[in-house]
Amino acid sequence: MKNDYLERILNARVYDVAIETPLDLAPGLSARMRNRLLLKREDMQPVFSFKLRGAYNKMVRLPAAALKRGVIAASAGNHAQGVALAAQRLGCAATIVMPVTTPQIKIAAVKSRGAAVVLHGDSYDEAYSRARLIERRRRLVFVHPYDDPDVIAGQGTIAMEILRQHPATIHAVFVAIGGGGLISGIAAYVKSLRPEIKVIGVEPEDADAMYRSLKTGRRVKLTQVGLFADGVAVKQVGRETFRLCRELVDDVIRVNTDAVCAAIKDVFEDTRTVLEPAGALAIAGAKRYAERTGVRGKTLIAVASGANMNFDRLRFVAEQAELGEKREAVLAVTIPERPGSFRTFCSQIGARNITEFNYRYADPAQAHVFVGVQVHDRDEAVKLARALRRKGLKTLDFSDNELAKLHIRHTVGGHAPTVDDEILYRFEFPERPGALMRFLTAMSRGWNISLFHYRNHGADYGRVLVGMQVPPRDKRKFRVFLAKVGYPYREETRNPAYRLFLG
Numbered sequence: 001m002k003n004d005y006l007e008r009i010l011n012a013r014v015y016d017v018a019i020e021t022p023l024d025l026a027p028g029l030s031a032r033m034r035n036r037l038l039l040k041r042e043d044m045q046p047v048f049s050f051k052l053r054g055a056y057n058k059m060v061r062l063p064a065a066a067l068k069r070g071v072i073a074a075s076a077g078n079h080a081q082g083v084a085l086a087a088q089r090l091g092c093a094a095t096i097v098m099p100v101t102t103p104q105i106k107i108a109a110v111k112s113r114g115a116a117v118v119l120h121g122d123s124y125d126e127a128y129s130r131a132r133l134i135e136r137r138r139r140l141v142f143v144h145p146y147d148d149p150d151v152i153a154g155q156g157t158i159a160m161e162i163l164r165q166h167p168a169t170i171h172a173v174f175v176a177i178g179g180g181g182l183i184s185g186i187a188a189y190v191k192s193l194r195p196e197i198k199v200i201g202v203e204p205e206d207a208d209a210m211y212r213s214l215k216t217g218r219r220v221k222l223t224q225v226g227l228f229a230d231g232v233a234v235k236q237v238g239r240e241t242f243r244l245c246r247e248l249v250d251d252v253i254r255v256n257t258d259a260v261c262a263a264i265k266d267v268f269e270d271t272r273t274v275l276e277p278a279g280a281l282a283i284a285g286a287k288r289y290a291e292r293t294g295v296r297g298k299t300l301i302a303v304a305s306g307a308n309m310n311f312d313r314l315r316f317v318a319e320q321a322e323l324g325e326k327r328e329a330v331l332a333v334t335i336p337e338r339p340g341s342f343r344t345f346c347s348q349i350g351a352r353n354i355t356e357f358n359y360r361y362a363d364p365a366q367a368h369v370f371v372g373v374q375v376h377d378r379d380e381a382v383k384l385a386r387a388l389r390r391k392g393l394k395t396l397d398f399s400d401n402e403l404a405k406l407h408i409r410h411t412v413g414g415h416a417p418t419v420d421d422e423i424l425y426r427f428e429f430p431e432r433p434g435a436l437m438r439f440l441t442a443m444s445r446g447w448n449i450s451l452f453h454y455r456n457h458g459a460d461y462g463r464v465l466v467g468m469q470v471p472p473r474d475k476r477k478f479r480v481f482l483a484k485v486g487y488p489y490r491e492e493t494r495n496p497a498y499r500l501f502l503g
Contacts, residue, residue: 147238180241
């Protein structure tokens with residue numbers, strides 16, 4: 001199997017449209033990681049992503065009659081641009097079905113290359129189903145974004161370049177995983193020629209279909225996928241890619257959104273390039289691997305797979321990057337309402353920079369302070385919390401508490417002691433017209449919204465915090481409502497951040 005793909009990759013036709021991208025040292029990241037990190041700069045391709053390699057290699061091999069009928073694809077954006085560019089170069093018509101949640105920058109880029117765009121569904125899988133329907137109706141040729149040998153071989157040319165550009169020792173290559181086409185092609189080539197090199201996949205924690213599939217030994221279909229790293233938001237990996245990954249991939253690492261944001265910032269500081277979330281996954285994974293294993297002095301290679309970043313999303317990335325690097329401690333400190341206690345609190349903070357400070361008078365005996373403090377690392381945050389407690393100040397560390405970081409810090413001071421039967425839920429709303437109305441319409445008329453917090457983070461979904469007064473007798477009806485509205489949710493009624501500042 002590896003030799004079959006080795007031949008396919010060696011014979012792949014990609015350089016009619018693709019360039020051989022550089023393998024650049026990331027000096028700042030290397031110093032911090034105590035390893036030599038090299039970035040394979042696929043963000044420098046004409047469509048700012050590796051995807052044109054596989055798309056063109058597939059389409060250039062189609063018979064003339066098939067090209068004349070036209071092609072169709074489903075994509076969250078980067079594969080779409082690859083198909084559009086290939087169609088433009090080959091002189092054939094292309095239709096691309098994209099999720100409604102696709103960043104506008106990617107939609108505009110596809111249209112600018114002459115492809116027709118159909119927006120459908122909230123995820124790749126819904127767009128995929130519509131594309132296959134159009135394929136049958138119009139007798140078009142479907143260009144799969146990952147589960148096709150020619151597409152896989154096209155992506156595998158990246159590994160061919162890596163081994164040619166760096167013939168010396170390589171400890172591991174880190175690759176983002178969506179459907180699995182990129183890592184399958186890279187692993188097939190690397191393991192054929194340099195089997196000692198580790199090939200490690202990286203997925204978001206909320207879109208980890210390959211991790212779960214490899215763990216269970218069969219392809220797992222996720223019911224929900226996170227939308228932040230839209231380029232890898234795939235509910236189920238491909239049959240062929242799963243087969244290849246089972247045999248060839250050494251490990252899959254999962255990272256959270258904060259880590260991805262930190263990786264985007266890291267790459268910007270080293271290259272002045274802004275990667276998209278999926279494009280920074282491999283870097284986040286390499287950092288996690290070095291931290292987890294403690295390796296030192298090794299050569300690690302991460303594929304920077306794309307840079308089609310929606311500008312509005314930068315607000316969210318900048319906000320989360322410090323948390324991802326563990327450079328901000330988020331603390332809730334209870335201070336006795338007596339002379340000198342606030343001075344004691346400030347003396348423990350010392351010369352550290354305070355990034356956020358929220359105060360609310362709670363009662364005659366004590367006050368609650370919600371504070372963000374810049375720290376060098378996670379250990380310093382732990383030591384700071386410990387020092388405050390030694391001074392008699394009750395301190396809770398919320399640095400890893402999603403409710404506290406996303407909502408409570410913006411709504412401190414909202415105690416409502418007269419509100420009965422209040423329950424608290426976090427929801428993710430798709431950022432499109434009608435999402436809020438759908439939520440409100442599905443609610444029972446007898447339930448009162450007692451708290452509502454929404455903040456646009458520039459991502460593809462809105463994060464909403466809702467407090468509702470739901471009598472105990474309506475709990476079954478409420479579960480029906482949650483199923484009907486269909487938005488990802490998490491109950492936070494028992495979250496200590498809620499109880500301390502809002503409950």
